[in-house]
Amino acid sequence: xxxxxVCIDVYTVTDGDTLHxxxxxxxxxxxxxxxxxxxxxxxxxxxxxxxxxxxxxxxLPSCAPPPRPMPVPPPMPPKPPAPPKPxxxxxxxGDTLYLIAKRYEIKLxxxxxxxxxxxxxxxxxxxxxxxxx
Numbered sequence: 828x829x830x831x832x833v834c835i836d837v838y839t840v841t842d843g844d845t846l847h848x849x850x851x852x853x854x855x856x857x858x859x860x861x862x863x864x865x866x867x868x869x870x871x872x873x874x875x876x877x878x879x880x881x882x883x884x885x886x887l888p889s890c891a892p893p894p895r896p897m898p899v900p901p902p903m904p905p906k907p908p909a910p911p912k913p914x915x916x917x918x919x920x921g922d923t924l925y926l927i928a929k930r931y932e933i934k935l936x937x938x939x940x941x942x943x944x945x946x947x948x949x950x951x952x953x954x955x956x957x958x959x960x
Contacts, residue, residue, distance in 0.1 A: 832863065835882035842874050853880050865925045871948040875920050918954040923947075933959055 838849060846857045846869045861869055863881045916927055924947045928935040937959040939947065945956065 831884060832881040833884050834879040836880035838878045838880050840872050840874055840876040840878065844872060844874075845869075846872060849878065855881065865923070868948040873921070877921065914958050914960065916956045916958055918950045918952055918956065920952055922950055922952075924950070927956065931958055 836853070838853075840849075846860050846866070849855075850857045850860055857869060859881060860866070860878065864878050866872075916931070918927075924938055924945075925935055928938045938956070939945075941957040941959050945954065
């Protein structure tokens with residue numbers, strides 16, 4: 828049996844949203860939304876966060892071919908990490924410790940050890956985090 832999941836939609840969290848209300852909207856369990864999006868604390872959902880809405884590949888919207896060929900723009904290069912100085916990351920909207928660790932290819936535990944006074948469930952935009960060397 829194939830259990831492949833893909834993002835069939837991307838949902839941007841708005842004021843008043845909860846994982847429960849989003850799960851109800853898409854008929855998904857909260858636990859699946861948490862697992863797919865790497866959410867540890869369902870009670871600290873930040874406005875503006877983009878969530879992957881999982882589903883099976885068969886649920887992807889089908890697109891009719893365009894009536895005439897259209898030029899395809901080249902893909903955008905990935906955004907390179909640009910800390911203000913080596914060993915520092917300034918928290919931006921949508922950042923989580925998990926995503927920051929992944930971006931810099933460091934262990935989450937090491938990042939948390941370097942920043943013991945940071946509440947991992949309430950990162951404030953503009954906070955400077957020390958990155959492990």
